[in-house]
Amino acid sequence: MLFAALVGLVSLISRPSFAEAPPSIDPAAQHLPHTDGADLMVRPSNVGPLERLSRLRAARRACDGPCVTPFGSRLGVSGGVEARSNCVSTCLRLDFSYVDPESGEIRVGKTSPDPQRLEYAGVTYQCVEYARRWWIRNLGLTFGDVPTAADIFGLEEGLKLPGRTPVPLGRSLNGAAKRAPRRGDLVIYAPDPGDDEWRFGHVAVVVDVDLDQGWVALAEENYDNRPWRDPTAYARRIRLFTVGGRFTLMDVQPGAIRNPEGGRIAGWVYPLTTR
Secondary structure, three states, rough: OOHHHHHHHHHOOOOOOOOOOEEEEEEEHHOOOOOOOOOHOOOOOHHHOOHHHHHHHHHHHOOOOOOOOOOOEEEEEEEEEEEEEOOOOOOOOOOEEOOOOOOOOOEEEOOOOOOOOOEEEEOOOHHHHHHHHHHHHOOEEEEEOOOEEEHHHOOOEEEEEOEEEEEEEEEEEEEOOOOOOOOOOOOEEOOOOOOOOOOOOEEEEEEEEEEOEEEEEEOOOOOOOOOOOOOOEEEEEEEEEEEEEEEEEEEEOOOOOOOOOOOEEEEEEEEEEOO
């Protein structure tokens, strides 16, 4: 049963997610010869259960270190929601977080100790878990289960607490969006099947925006597992450009022109009825 449970869990977290050409690009272009970047426009192939199990075992071994910061150490806090270290980005521990929507109290375990009071947040100290906790605490919203962080971009509704009433979600396509990111939006990173660090994408919460200076501040877990740049407000800032009235986020800090370890941003997701 343990084998079946592990295979089931890793099947969930390893399910392929979107990786298609942006709508502003002719999809046929990715199939033309001499097309630089076409490798990122191809959907990842399915993997079998043995490969999934192998990936899970590798993720569990990554938790043995060396860690960027000790597992569970505090990295920062934003909106009353603490972020903690996941050791390294490829680490996966089979524990789950449950949060009290009223107090923000977090309980960690294999199952919820109080299903009537606590909301499921996700796999402990992963990026999706932090995004859910931030929404629960600050917006009174949550969202359904997703195979990967990148799959949040395809969600059509969230859930209003208490009662879990459906709330429609919108999304803005990076580079084509007419709506700028706002506080509380979820910035979604696209997956890169060929990179273990980015295989499942990433999600971070927008906590501040400066359109004049061209930056967005993010709160998150499991990006680089380093202490936040401002431990009382945000993890890091990234650049925001406006060209022809449309907005583009780049995973590069203000004043910089490159980020060798950064990822590609697909866009941002937000509730439609509370804005």
